[in-house]
Structure formats: C-alpha cells, structure tokens
Amino acid sequence: MSELLQFTFSGLTVGAVYALVALGFTIIYNASGVVNFAQGEFVMLGGMITVFAHAAGAPLPAAAALAVVATAAIGILLNKLAIERARGASVVTLIIITIGASIFLRGAAQLGFDKQLHRFPSFSGDDPIAIAGATILPQSLWMLFGAAVVFAALYLFFTRSLTGKAVLATANNKLAAQLVGIDTDFVMALSFGLSAAIGALAGVLATPITLTSYDAGTALALKGFAAAMLGGMGNPFGALVGGLLVGLIEATTAGYLSSDYKDAAAFVVILAVLFAMPQGLFGKSAQERV
Amino acid sequence: MRPLFAKPISAKQATLLVLLLLIAVAPAFFPSNFYYRVGTLIFINGLAVTGLVVLIGYAGQISLGHAGFAGLGAYACALGPVHLGLPPALSLVLGAVLSGLLAWLVGRPILRLKGHYLAIATLGFGVLVSMVLANEAWLTGGPDGMAVADLGLRGLLKSAGIKVGNAELWYWLAGLILLAGAWLALNLKDSPSGRALRSLHDSEVAARTVGVDVARYKLSAFVISAVYASVSGSLLALTNRFVTPDIANFLHSIELVTMTVLGGAGTVIGAATGALLLTALPQVLTALQEYEHIVFGLIMMLVMIFLPDGLLPSLHRLLRRRVS
Amino acid sequence: MTLLSVEGLGIDFGGVTAVDGVGFTAEPGRIVSVIGPNGAGKTTLFNMISGVYLPHRGRVRLDGEDVTGLAPNRLAERGLSRTFQNLQVFLRMSVLDNVMAGRHLAERGSTLADLLGLPSTRRRSRETERAARALLERVGLERAAEREASALSYGALKRLEIARALAARPRLLLLDEPAAGCNPVETEEIDALIAAIAAEGVAVLLVEHDMKLVMKISHHVVVLDHGEKIAEGAPEAVARDPKVVEAYLGAHAGREGSHALG
Numbered sequence: 112m113s114e115l116l117q118f119t120f121s122g123l124t125v126g127a128v129y130a131l132v133a134l135g136f137t138i139i140y141n142a143s144g145v146v147n148f149a150q151g152e153f154v155m156l157g158g159m160i161t162v163f164a165h166a167a168g169a170p171l172p173a174a175a176a177l178a179v180v181a182t183a184a185i186g187i188l189l190n191k192l193a194i195e196r197a198r199g200a201s202v203v204t205l206i207i208i209t210i211g212a213s214i215f216l217r218g219a220a221q222l223g224f225d226k227q228l229h230r231f232p233s234f235s236g237d238d239p240i241a242i243a244g245a246t247i248l249p250q251s252l253w254m255l256f257g258a259a260v261v262f263a264a265l266y267l268f269f270t271r272s273l274t275g276k277a278v279l280a281t282a283n284n285k286l287a288a289q290l291v292g293i294d295t296d297f298v299m300a301l302s303f304g305l306s307a308a309i310g311a312l313a314g315v316l317a318t319p320i321t322l323t324s325y326d327a328g329t330a331l332a333l334k335g336f337a338a339a340m341l342g343g344m345g346n347p348f349g350a351l352v353g354g355l356l357v358g359l360i361e362a363t364t365a366g367y368l369s370s371d372y373k374d375a376a377a378f379v380v381i382l383a384v385l386f387a388m389p390q391g392l393f394g395k396s397a398q399e400r401v
Numbered sequence: 402m403r404p405l406f407a408k409p410i411s412a413k414q415a416t417l418l419v420l421l422l423l424i425a426v427a428p429a430f431f432p433s434n435f436y437y438r439v440g441t442l443i444f445i446n447g448l449a450v451t452g453l454v455v456l457i458g459y460a461g462q463i464s465l466g467h468a469g470f471a472g473l474g475a476y477a478c479a480l481g482p483v484h485l486g487l488p489p490a491l492s493l494v495l496g497a498v499l500s501g502l503l504a505w506l507v508g509r510p511i512l513r514l515k516g517h518y519l520a521i522a523t524l525g526f527g528v529l530v531s532m533v534l535a536n537e538a539w540l541t542g543g544p545d546g547m548a549v550a551d552l553g554l555r556g557l558l559k560s561a562g563i564k565v566g567n568a569e570l571w572y573w574l575a576g577l578i579l580l581a582g583a584w585l586a587l588n589l590k591d592s593p594s595g596r597a598l599r600s601l602h603d604s605e606v607a608a609r610t611v612g613v614d615v616a617r618y619k620l621s622a623f624v625i626s627a628v629y630a631s632v633s634g635s636l637l638a639l640t641n642r643f644v645t646p647d648i649a650n651f652l653h654s655i656e657l658v659t660m661t662v663l664g665g666a667g668t669v670i671g672a673a674t675g676a677l678l679l680t681a682l683p684q685v686l687t688a689l690q691e692y693e694h695i696v697f698g699l700i701m702m703l704v705m706i707f708l709p710d711g712l713l714p715s716l717h718r719l720l721r722r723r724v725s
Numbered sequence: 726m727t728l729l730s731v732e733g734l735g736i737d738f739g740g741v742t743a744v745d746g747v748g749f750t751a752e753p754g755r756i757v758s759v760i761g762p763n764g765a766g767k768t769t770l771f772n773m774i775s776g777v778y779l780p781h782r783g784r785v786r787l788d789g790e791d792v793t794g795l796a797p798n799r800l801a802e803r804g805l806s807r808t809f810q811n812l813q814v815f816l817r818m819s820v821l822d823n824v825m826a827g828r829h830l831a832e833r834g835s836t837l838a839d840l841l842g843l844p845s846t847r848r849r850s851r852e853t854e855r856a857a858r859a860l861l862e863r864v865g866l867e868r869a870a871e872r873e874a875s876a877l878s879y880g881a882l883k884r885l886e887i888a889r890a891l892a893a894r895p896r897l898l899l900l901d902e903p904a905a906g907c908n909p910v911e912t913e914e915i916d917a918l919i920a921a922i923a924a925e926g927v928a929v930l931l932v933e934h935d936m937k938l939v940m941k942i943s944h945h946v947v948v949l950d951h952g953e954k955i956a957e958g959a960p961e962a963v964a965r966d967p968k969v970v971e972a973y974l975g976a977h978a979g980r981e982g983s984h985a986l987g
Contacts, residue, residue: 584842585840585841586840588839588840588841588842588846589836589839589840591850592839592840592842592846592850593829593832593833593834593839593846593849593850593853594833594834594836594839594840595839596818596822596825596826596829596832597826597829597833599815599817599818599822599826600815600818600823600826600829602815602817603814603815603816603817603818604813604814604815606777606797606809606813607809607813607814607815607889608815608826608829609776609777609796609797609798609801610775610777610797610798610800610801610806610807610890611801611806611826611827611828611829611830611889611890611892611893612798612801612802612829612830612833612893613798613826613829614798615798618836621836625836625840667817
C-alpha cells in the first residue's frame with residue numbers, strides 16, 4: 112500500500128510538469144491552432160537560465176524570475192518572427208517550423224550554456240517528508256503547489272478578466288473576435304508569452320528534482336503533447352488530467368513492471384484511448400459541415 | 402487519342418529522366434570516394450521520402466512515426482541472418498513484408514484519427530518501436546546496436562569478374578532502387594488508385610460520394626509508405642554494416658517528414674530535392690561545429706516560413722510569375 | 726417504379742430537431758425539387774439521404790431496399806451521386822482529374838496493379854479519360870481540362886461538380902443548389918443540363934433557391950419549413966398552397982416569397 116502511495120507521489124510530481132507543458136500546448140493551440148513543439152524547450156530554458164543566473168551570483172528567487180521573464184520574451188519573439196509570418200500554412204508545415212524552433216533553441220542553449228547536467232538547490236531543503244509509510248520531497252510539494260496555483264490563476268484569468276475572455280473568444284472564433292474589436296495579434300503574443308512563462312516556471316520548479324540540460328526539452332515536449340492529446344486538445348482541464356495521468360502511468364509502470372518501458376506505457380494508454388475516443392478524453396467531437 | 406499524346410513527354414517521364422541523369426552524372430564531379438557515401442545516403446533517404454510522398458503528398462495524411470518502420474527494416478536485416486539464417490537480401494524482403502503487415506494492423510485504427518490526433522498516434526507508434534529496439538537487448542543488442550551481415554553483392558560481382566569499390570557499388574545500387582521506387586510512386590499518381598488518394602486528400606466527403614472507400618485507400622497509402630520506409634531502413638543498415646535503435650527514433654521520423662515537405666510534398670521530384678538538401682546539409686554544417694544545430698533549425702524555420710509549399714512548388718510559382 | 730423512397734426521416738443536432746418526419750419518393754426520369762426557406766433543413770435532408778449524416782429516425786430505401794445509414798461510398802455503389810452546396814471540389818487536382826476521380830467505381834482496381842503501371846491499369850485510365858473529356862464537353866469545360874481546379878470561377882466549379890457526379894453514372898442524382906451564384910445565362914444552361922440528365926432516365930433530386938428554375942423543370946415539389954414537410958405536389962399546385970405562401974412570406978417577405986407565388 113505504501114508502495115503504491117510512493118509511486119503516486121512520484122507520478123503526481125512528474126505529472127504536474129507534464130500538465131504544465133500540456134497547458135502550454137493548449138493555450139497556444141487555442142489561440143492559433145498551432146501545436147508548438149518548442150514547448151519543451153521553454154521548460155529547459157526556465158531551468159538552464161535559473162542555473163546560470165544563480166551561478167553568476169543572483170539569489171535563487173531573482174534568478175527564477177529572470178528565467179521566467181526571459182523565456183516569456185523568447186516565446187513572444189517566436190510568435191512574432193516565425194508563427195505570425197507562417198499564418199495559414201498547413202498543419203505539417205507549422206509542426207516543422209516549431210520543430211525547427213526547438214532545434215534552434217536547443218542549439219542556442221548548448222552554445223550559450225553548456226552540455227552538462229545541472230541542478231540548483233531545492234527551495235526548502237532535501238529532507239523527505241514521511242506520509243503514511245511513503246515519502247515525498249519538499250520540492251515535489253512545491254511542484255504540485257506551483258501547478259495548482261498556475262491552473263487556479265489561469266482559471267480566474269480566463270473566466271474573470273476581460274483579457275482572458277478575449278483569448279477565449281479568439282479561440283472560439285477568430286473572425287468574430289476581430290469583428291467585436293479584439294486585437295487578435297495581441298492575443299497571439301499573449302498566448303505565446305504565457306505558455307513560455309508557464310513552461311519556464313515548470314522548469315524552475317522541476318529542475319531540483321529532475322535536473323536539466325540543453326537537450327531536456329524534446330522528451331518533455333513529447334510527453335506534454337501526449338498529455339494534451341490524451342485529455343483532448345484545446346481543453347485546459349484535459350491538459351491537467353492528461354498530464355497527471357501520464358505521470359501516474361509512468362510511475363506505476365516503472366514501479367511495478369519495468370522502468371525501461373515507462374515511456375512506452377504512457378503511449379500505449381494514449382493509443383488505446385484514442386482508438387476508443389478519437390477526440391481524447393475531454394475533447395469535443397465535431398460534425399463535418401458540408 | 403489526341404490528348405494522350407499531345408504532350409511530347411509526361412511529367413512522370415521527365416521526373417525519371419532527371420533523376421536518372423542526376424544519379425548517372427553526379428559521380429563525374431565527386432572529388433573523393435566520400436561523396437559516393439553521401440550520395441548513397443541521399444538515395445536511401447530519398448526512398449523513404451518517396452514513400453511519404455504517397456502518404457503525405459497524395460493522401461494528405463501525417464505520420465510522425467515512420468522511422469519505426471525504418472527501424473523494423475533495419476533490424477530485420479540485422480537479425481534475419483543471425484537468427485533465421487536468411488541471406489540479407491531475403492531479410493530485407495521479410496522486413497518489408499512485416500512492416501507492411503504491421504502498418505496494415507495498426508493503420509486501421511490509427512487512420513480514423515485526423516490532424517494532430519493522427520500525428521500523436523503515429524508518433525506514439527514510432528516511440529514504441531524504438532523503445533522495444535532499445536530495451537530488448539537480448540535480441541537487438543540494446544542502445545549499443547548490433548553488427549549487420551554483408552549483403553554479399555560485391556563478392557557475387559567479383560566472382561563474375563566485375564570489380565567495383567564498396568562505396569561505388571552502394572551508390573549505384575541505392576540509386577537504382579530509388580529510381581524503381583520513384584517509378585512505382587509515379588505510376589500510382591495518375592492511376593485510378595492515385596486519383597482516389599488525391600481526391601480524399603482534398604475532400605473526404607466528396608471522395609466518399611464518388612464511391613471511394615476512404616478507409617481502405619488511406620490504409621493502402623500507409624502500408625505502401627511503410628514498405629518504402631522499411632526498405633530504406635534495411636538499405637541503411639546494410640550499407641552501414643551496423644544498426645542502432647536511433648534509426649527508429651522520433652527525430653528520424655521528423656527528419657523524413659521534413660525532407661518530404663521541404664522539397665514539396667506533392668511530387669516525387671520535390672521529395673528527392675528535400676532528401677538531397679537535408680542529407681547533404683548536415684555534412685556541410687558539421688564544418689560549423691557547435692553552430693550546427695542553430696543553423697539547421699534556422700534553415701528549417703526559414704524555408705517553411707517563406708516557402709510553405711516547399712522549395713520546388715514555390716520556385717515553380719515564382720518562375721511562372723516572372724514569365725507571365 | 727419507385728427508385729428512392731424516404732420515410733419519416735429525422736435528425737437532431739444538440740437537442741434541436743433539424744429535420745423531422747420527412748417522406749417522399751423519386752422515380753427515374755423525373756425531377757423532384759426540395760424547396761423551403763433558409764434553414765428549413767434541405768441540405769441536412771440531402772446529407773442524410775446521401776449517407777453523410779446518420780439519420781436518427783426514419784428510413785431511406787433504394788429500389789425498396791433499406792439503405793439507411795449506409796456509408797456514402799456504399800450508396801455510390803448503388804447508384805447515388807451528389808453535388809454540394811458549399812463546393813467540395815478537389816482543388817489541388819486538375820479539372821480533368823476531378824471528373825476522372827468521379828469515375829472511381831468504374832475504374833478502380835488493384836492498387837498493386839496501379840503501382841506497377843500494368844496494362845490493365847493504363848487501359849482503365851484511358852477509358853476514364855475519354856469518358857471524362859466527354860463529360861467536360863457536356864458541361865462546357867473541355868477547354869479548361871488541364872487547368873488546376875482552384876483556378877476556375879464559381880460557376881465553372883458548380884458545373885465541374887455536376888460533371889464529376891455524372892461520371893459515376895448515377896441512377897439517382899442529388900443536386901444541392903446547382904445554380905447558386907450563377908448568372909442568368911449559366912442558370913439557363915444548368916437548367917437545360919438538368920432536364921437532359923433526367924430525360925436520360927436519371928432520378929434527379931434538386932435543392933434550389935431559384936424558383937423560376939424550380940417551377941420550370943420540376944415534375945414534383947416537396948416543401949420544407951422548420952425541418953418538416955408542409956406541402957408537396959405538382960409545381961403549380963404547390964405555388965398556390967396557402968401554407969407554402971405563408972412559410973415564405975411569413976419567414977422573410979422578400980423576393981423568394983413572390984417567386985414562390987409564381
């Protein structure tokens with residue numbers, strides 16, 4: 112029993128990272144219809160910038176804040192310089208552009224930083240907390256807490272603020288949104304900035320546990336994409352559930368079956384779900400209009 | 402009859418002729434043996450990409466997992482001779498049959514999905530294959546890879562009195578196979594099946610109403626492209642005499658799709674151009690050392706932003722505009 | 726002899742009834758028009774008959790056989806063909822290829838043979854090309870054969886869709902607003918074309934807004950309003966039906982209303 116609880120703890124911790132990556136996918140997808148494969152690089156950048164700013168003498172909170180802001184700026188630039196210019200391109204073309212961006216960012220990180228594995232100190236030390244026979248790291252609690260805060264804040268943003276409603280309106284019907292005077296270019300920029308910031312935050316929270324390096328982004332992007340599709344692309348709640356599910360599946364597979372196949376298990380489940388529900392768990396099914 | 406022979410040369414003949422000329426003439430300009438090797442790699446990638454032209458260009462379906470089939474073909478050539486005592490050439494055929502069969506099995510449910518859902522499902526499939534290859538070390542040698550038997554063609558030619566260098570032999574063999582692959586794909590394009598594939602690309606509902614069994618045709622495109630990828634993987638394993646699970650990984654899938662789209666996904670010649678550029682480019686970019694990835698990513702982005710239909714179609718349009 | 730019979734057909738979208746309890750029949754060589762104000766459910770009805778939507782209620786019979794819910798390609802095999810209100814042309818293909826694709830049922834064969842370019846494949850392609858060029862001539866597009874479909878005008882695309890639908894050699898042809906967006910000359914031509922198709926023994930089902938065209942060529946008119954059939958009969962009789970007049974004038978007292986009055 113305590114074993115299962117232990118796997119649940121570790122599953123929820125990585126699941127929270129995936130959920131934040133999936134949320135980043137979801138926000139950009141809703142605003143622009145683009146699946147941004149560079150989402151994983153935002154997480155990597157969040158971790159790496161914090162590492163190097165901290166090493167250069169900045170206090171950890173300042174380094175983390177710098178990482179989030181800088182990554183958000185990179186996200187906005189990506190939108191401005193690449194995505195906006197490729198408007199109306201096909202799904203495959205857009206996927207290739209974002210993959211190009213991800214290779215570019217990885218190369219830049221390798222050049223600007225280095226090829227080593229890095230971490231920085233946990234926020235509240237590394238003494239495990241015992242709960243019902245299992246243990247959890249304080250940093251895991253930070254991770255879960257951070258994810259919860261992000262989801263709650265976004266929920267409020269989208270339901271309470273005018274800007275948030277403008278984003279939702281753009282996601283729903285871009286032309287109609289433009290007609291009622293919403294600046295959809297701004298909404299796009301905002302979505303990329305927001306997604307990048309959320310990714311960077313995930314990197315800041317996770318790096319003390321998972322470590323980071325210049326090439327950490329690809330795997331995260333795959334998992335986050337998978338989580339978003341599992342939940343149903345475009346649905347933030349689906350991103351949360353999908354992320355946590357992927358994390359839990361991985362942790363239990365690694366614990367009970369084989370850690371070699373922990374990545375496989377998540378994809379097996381996703382394939383099974385998609386075969387039964389082609390729109391993911393919480394995706395809307397659309398009737399083709401002719 | 403007049404319309405059929407109105408044109409002096411068909412697009413199919415032109416494409417084959419251009420490919421043949423390029424393959425035949427290029428060696429005259431090779432400064433060293435190394436270029437035969439690069440040419441071989443271009444042809445082998447070109448073969449997989451030609452298969453993806455059928456899937457992406459004709460039928461309009463995405464796959465981010467075709468490296469999985471390349472991996473299957475590669476490991477068939479590695480394992481067949483060791484475990485089944487099959488000659489490498491027969492192992493290649495066996496790999497192709499297995500890949501086609503597997504594509505037929507997984508394609509049925511996968512191809513019901515559309516857009517990004519199809520992308521993640523094929524991606525998942527590719528990840529699973531590469532994971533099995535990496536993890537079942539007792540069979541595959543794991544991440545370190547395994548040696549692959551010699552195809553034996555060179556020895557055969559030698560005993561017939563023909564002496565040819567290994568690099569050169571592979572160049573001509575891969576070039577020939579690419580030509581054959583291109584010929585098949587071009588046959589398909591203007592055949593009844595090709596029309597069915599291209600029609601469902603543009604409008605599934607209209608394709609259905611003219612009687613196209615959309616699921617069946619998507620599946621056949623998926624199987625065809627899987628066989629191409631498998632043969633390409635086999636050739637790569639045989640020419641390298643070594644194989645690692647990397648051949649099946651996500652980045653290789655992406656590379657293949659990028660080659661397909663970069664040159665222009667609709668046509669065989671466009672895809673061959675994509676294979677040429679993206680195979681040769683890293684060879685050139687290694688000179689840039691640590692800047693390699695940055696430049697590579699940048700080129701991918703720039704081409705797709707400014708030439709979203711791919712190089713050849715965009716150039717074609719540009720030229721037409723100049724002329725008129 | 727009844728070719729198509731529709732009985733009590735209905736469908737709901739998100740709890741809202743779009744079409745309900747619609748029934749009528751169609752015979753070879755006759756033109757049946759389905760008219761009604763915008764949003765009356767005409768296209769939805771077509772989509773159910775042609776298998777694009779799965780009806781929630783009712784039956785569709787071809788030759789007396791129940792074909793409700795069969796996939797569009799299965800219905801095509803039974804001789805049903807159609808055009809679309811919002812064009813569904815194969816835009817990346819040439820005009821000729823569009824019509825050739827329409828002959829899929831006659832030309833399809835083994836994909837392996839097609840890959841290998843066997844003589845049988847080439848023969849099928851040649852026959853298809855001949856038939857397709859003849860059809861292009863019939864709709865007046867023979868000179869555009871080699872052009873990309875996306876380069877055609879709206880009216881030409883409408884005719885291209887008709888040619889593609891005819892390529893399947895249908896026994897039952899569903900035309901969804903074939904004259905929409907066409908100028909009077911083009912409308913006249915389409916008018917004559919539809920009459921000629923019917924004269925060859927094809928059962929034609931027509932959705933059309935141009936009342937003059939409907940009244941002129943229809944043998945039978947079915948009137949829908951709010952998803953239900955409110956009248957049917959000969960064109961003249963329907964035009965005088967007070968319920969029909971009210972549906973049109975009540976819904977939107979515009980040009981359509983006065984046209985419906987004849």
